[in-house]
Amino acid sequence: MAEARSDVVGIGNAIVDVLAHADEKFLVKHNLAKGAMTLIDDDRAAALYDAMAPAVECSGGSAANTIACLASLGGDGAFIGKVNHDQLGDIFRHDIRSLGITFETEPSTDETQTARCLIFVTPDAERTMQTFLGASASLGPADVNPDIIAAAKVTYLEGYLWDPPSAKQAFIEAADLAHEADRLVSLSLSDPFCVDRYRDEFRDLVEQHIDVVFANEDEILSLYQVDTFDDALQHVRGYCKIAALTRSEKGSVIISGEEVHVIDAEKVEQVVDTTGAGDAYAAGFLYGLTQGKPLDVCGRLGGIASAEVISHFGARPETPLNELAAAKGL
Amino acid sequence: MAEARSDVVGIGNAIVDVLAHADEKFLVKHNLAKGAMTLIDDDRAAALYDAMAPAVECSGGSAANTIACLASLGGDGAFIGKVNHDQLGDIFRHDIRSLGITFETEPSTDETQTARCLIFVTPDAERTMQTFLGASASLGPADVNPDIIAAAKVTYLEGYLWDPPSAKQAFIEAADLAHEADRLVSLSLSDPFCVDRYRDEFRDLVEQHIDVVFANEDEILSLYQVDTFDDALQHVRGYCKIAALTRSEKGSVIISGEEVHVIDAEKVEQVVDTTGAGDAYAAGFLYGLTQGKPLDVCGRLGGIASAEVISHFGARPETPLNELAAAKGL
Numbered sequence: 001m002a003e004a005r006s007d008v009v010g011i012g013n014a015i016v017d018v019l020a021h022a023d024e025k026f027l028v029k030h031n032l033a034k035g036a037m038t039l040i041d042d043d044r045a046a047a048l049y050d051a052m053a054p055a056v057e058c059s060g061g062s063a064a065n066t067i068a069c070l071a072s073l074g075g076d077g078a079f080i081g082k083v084n085h086d087q088l089g090d091i092f093r094h095d096i097r098s099l100g101i102t103f104e105t106e107p108s109t110d111e112t113q114t115a116r117c118l119i120f121v122t123p124d125a126e127r128t129m130q131t132f133l134g135a136s137a138s139l140g141p142a143d144v145n146p147d148i149i150a151a152a153k154v155t156y157l158e159g160y161l162w163d164p165p166s167a168k169q170a171f172i173e174a175a176d177l178a179h180e181a182d183r184l185v186s187l188s189l190s191d192p193f194c195v196d197r198y199r200d201e202f203r204d205l206v207e208q209h210i211d212v213v214f215a216n217e218d219e220i221l222s223l224y225q226v227d228t229f230d231d232a233l234q235h236v237r238g239y240c241k242i243a244a245l246t247r248s249e250k251g252s253v254i255i256s257g258e259e260v261h262v263i264d265a266e267k268v269e270q271v272v273d274t275t276g277a278g279d280a281y282a283a284g285f286l287y288g289l290t291q292g293k294p295l296d297v298c299g300r301l302g303g304i305a306s307a308e309v310i311s312h313f314g315a316r317p318e319t320p321l322n323e324l325a326a327a328k329g330l
Numbered sequence: 331m332a333e334a335r336s337d338v339v340g341i342g343n344a345i346v347d348v349l350a351h352a353d354e355k356f357l358v359k360h361n362l363a364k365g366a367m368t369l370i371d372d373d374r375a376a377a378l379y380d381a382m383a384p385a386v387e388c389s390g391g392s393a394a395n396t397i398a399c400l401a402s403l404g405g406d407g408a409f410i411g412k413v414n415h416d417q418l419g420d421i422f423r424h425d426i427r428s429l430g431i432t433f434e435t436e437p438s439t440d441e442t443q444t445a446r447c448l449i450f451v452t453p454d455a456e457r458t459m460q461t462f463l464g465a466s467a468s469l470g471p472a473d474v475n476p477d478i479i480a481a482a483k484v485t486y487l488e489g490y491l492w493d494p495p496s497a498k499q500a501f502i503e504a505a506d507l508a509h510e511a512d513r514l515v516s517l518s519l520s521d522p523f524c525v526d527r528y529r530d531e532f533r534d535l536v537e538q539h540i541d542v543v544f545a546n547e548d549e550i551l552s553l554y555q556v557d558t559f560d561d562a563l564q565h566v567r568g569y570c571k572i573a574a575l576t577r578s579e580k581g582s583v584i585i586s587g588e589e590v591h592v593i594d595a596e597k598v599e600q601v602v603d604t605t606g607a608g609d610a611y612a613a614g615f616l617y618g619l620t621q622g623k624p625l626d627v628c629g630r631l632g633g634i635a636s637a638e639v640i641s642h643f644g645a646r647p648e649t650p651l652n653e654l655a656a657a658k659g660l
Contacts, residue, residue: 054398054425054646057387068384087417087443095384113417316384 002150004183006076006102007290009152011144011174012063013136013160013167014081014105015115016088019275019313020055022120027128032120037129037191039163040118045132048118057088058314059095060117061136062158062190065276065315069283069305071099072321075290078102078148080174084135088114095316105143108135119275125310127275137164141173149174150181153290154212156282159190162198175209184241184289186212188282189219196222211241212289214282220245229253244285244299246278252302254285254295263299266307276315280305284321288330301330332480332511336406336432337620339482341474341504342393343466343490343497344411344435345445346418349605349643350385352450357458362450367459367521369493370448375462378448387418388644389425390447391466392488392520395606395645399613399635401429402651405620408432408478410504414465418444425646435473438465449605451643457605467494471503479504480511483620484542486612489520492528505539514571514619516542518612519549526552541571542619544612550575559583574615574629576608582632584615584625593629596637606645610635614651618660631660 027034030048040048059068067077079096083089085107092114096103115136120128139161149155155178161167175185187210189195195202202223206213213236215223220232220243229247233255236243242256251265284305288298304324308317357364360378370378389398397407409426413419415437422444426433445466450458469491479485485508491497505515517540519525525532532553536543543566545553550562550573559577563585566573572586581595614635618628634654638647 049424052424052428054389054428055421056644057421059384091385091387094379094382098382098384314386 004153005151006078007152008067008070008075008154008156008286009078009080009148010063010067010156011080011161011170012158013061013115013133014064014083014092015061015117015131015136016092017058017060017117017119017275017315018049018055019058019119019121019273020053022053022122024122027120027122032128032130033193034122034128035126036193037131037160040130040132042132045116045118045130048130052118056313057091058316059092060276060315062160062188062279063156064096065279066156066283066286067101068096068099068316069280069309069321070287071101072317073284073287073301073305073325074322075287078152080105080143080145080148082136082139082143083107083114084112085109086114088116089135102148104145108138112138121273121275121313125271125274127273133164138166139164139170140166141169144170144174144177146177149177150183152183154184154186154286156186156286158188159194159202162194162201172209184211185209186214186286188214188278189223192218192222195219199223207239213240213243214246214278214285215243216246216248216278242295244302246281252281252299254299256295259295261296261299263296263303266303268307268311271310273313274310276309277306279315280309280317297330300328301325304328304330334483335481336408337482338397338400338405338484338486338616339408339410339478340393340397340486341410341491341500342488343391343445343463344394344413344422345391345447345461345466346422347388347390347447347449347605347645348379348385349388349449349451349603350383352383352452354452357450357452362458362460363523364452364458365456366523367461367490370460370462372462375446375448375460378460382448386643387421388646389422390606390645392490392518392609393486394426395609396486396613397431398426398429398646399610399639399651400617401431402647403614403617403631403635403655404652405617408482410435410473410475410478412466412469412473413437413444414442415439416444418446419465432478434475438468442468451603451605455601455604455640457603463494468496469494469500470496471499474500474504474507476507479507480513482513484514484516484616486516486616488518489524489532492524492531502539514541515539516544516616518544518608519553522548522552525549529553537569543570543573544576544608544615545573546576546608572625574632576611582611582629584629586625589625591626591629593626593633596633598637598641601640603643604640606639607636609645610639610647627660630658631655634658634660
């Protein structure tokens with residue numbers, strides 16, 4: 001196994017987030033599934049945007065957020081994802097490259113615009129996401145640079161990639177390339193509705209291709225169609241080297257063979273916006289893992305990253321995460 | 331005089347802000363005039379953006395921010411300014427229209443992109459602005475809709491409009507139209523360097539066209555080339571019906587003929603980013619004025635709006651200003 005040149009390469013949808021406050025009535029009126037990620041077409045995106053309150057724009061995308069947090073912790077990251085050659089694409093590229101992250105995927109040049117995710121944040125800090133995939137859906141196997149995969153200790157994939165058909169192929173291709181190079185492959189289940197859409201495929205995937213799986217409670221219950229967290233935990237421990245299961249304010253549980261760690265959540269003064277909480281957790285965890293830290297430390301790093309991201313609007317960290325980790329002695 | 335259908339129409343540069351943290355070293359390295367607004371061309375904008383940290387995008391523009399704050403206070407606003415028919419233009423249009431503000435200026439369709447302002451926020455919360463005017467510079471007299479001007483109690487102009495040549499004509503045309511309809515004309519001096527560039531023209535303007543002038547201490551000292559705030563105050567009181575002079579943490583002073591009010595600043599827990607402080611003050615003041623409030627109340631409303639905007643990143647309010655004003659009994 002050649003020496004790794006980077007810690008984690010993320011493959012995911014390359015998205016610019018459009019964030020605004022909304023109340024519960026707005027969600028009902030526009031028939032939005034609270035807390036979920038729903039795919040929408042261009043017309044629906046335009047209509048919802050018309051109805052949306054004044055917004056701010058920040059780079060997003062689940063795996064891209066994870067790599068951004070990893071970089072903020074001091075890790076070496078790379079990202080593969082498709083934008084268009086438009087202004088939102090420029091914003092996405094700037095934000096990820098300015099963190100020192102390798103991002104070389106060729107932008108598309110057709111009429112399909114860069115993906116955007118309309119995020120409605122309700123007063124309870126829950127986020128409801130409506131995604132127009134646009135250019136992101138054209139990611140395919142040709143975009144997976146084998147050198148970048150082989151050079152990274154971990155290839156990290158977001159479950160949302162299972163939605164665009166050619167991205168699914170890119171996903172499998174990347175996992176195979178990583179394993180050929182004796183690297184780890186990691187997956188985030190992303191969303192319980194996403195798991196619902198692809199349950200059988202996700203189960204096969206987790207059993208056959210994934211070494212490190214991230215899921216929250218809803219997602220792992222949905223994957224195995226069980227009622228209790230403990231049942232889900234007993235299922236997943238048979239298949240993956242490592243499973244890191246997040247439970248919001250209850251912290252996280254990490255399982256690896258016989259090893260189990262229950263990690264308390266970090267205290268957060270005020271939860272403002274939960275967008276990106278899971279992405280940040282995965283970043284902290286994978287940063288620890290690629291630095292050779294014990295699993296409980298990986299979980300604590302995940303909790304620290306997650307706590308920062310939910311304390312403000314938007315999914316990318318505002319305070320350097322390496323400073324926060326250092327302040328906790330990690 | 332026909333009954334007014336709106337409170338304030340703002341005319342200004344239609345800009346999307348690109349905000350990021352930067353340290354003092356960055357400003358020195360890139361030769362940026364701290365605290366000022368500097369106009370830059372496309373190449374310089376691209377080079378600076380490359381060097382900039384990860385950013386967030388929010389609609390900006392001085393007069394546009396003022397109208398956005400006015401709407402948040404419950405006022406009826408309109409805005410005139412030029413964007414391009416591009417993604418940043420769509421963002422600007424969405425954010426202003428979603429506040430119920432009339433914004434009907436035809437976007438340009440040529441190659442010149444929507445204006446953007448790269449804003450570098452240093453740890454002392456000071457903002458340093460580098461503006462690529464782009465499409466905004468093509469605003470001209472033809473964009474000034476006489477009906478909208480005649481229908482508004484106040485026509486509000488930003489000093490920055492003096493930079494693009496055709497906007498200057500639009501500016502004078504709007505002032506004349508407003509006075510023909512027996513309305514008030516208001517001006518913000520915008521920036522001490524802007525005053526430096528156009529001192530004689532600004533003095534003529536203030537003497538001949540402006541009823542309500544907004545300026546901060548640096549700007550009013552620069553306008554009259556005097557050394558003390560009191561000297562500046564004695565100069566301006568001879569020319570304008572009302573002058574509202576802001577002094578950062580020292581609050582503001584309002585002069586109207588023999589009437590003088592000294593208003594203390596609102597307390598702010600933590601000043602995060604001073605971008606838009608003056609714009610918000612003007613909004614609160616003009617909201618009070620158009621509601622027929624006494625001048626001291628207008629000043630307090632300005633202070634409340636300003637305090638909200640400097641307590642977070644970005645120039646547009648995050649908390650409805652009408653609620654904050656109500657909480658103070660105004």
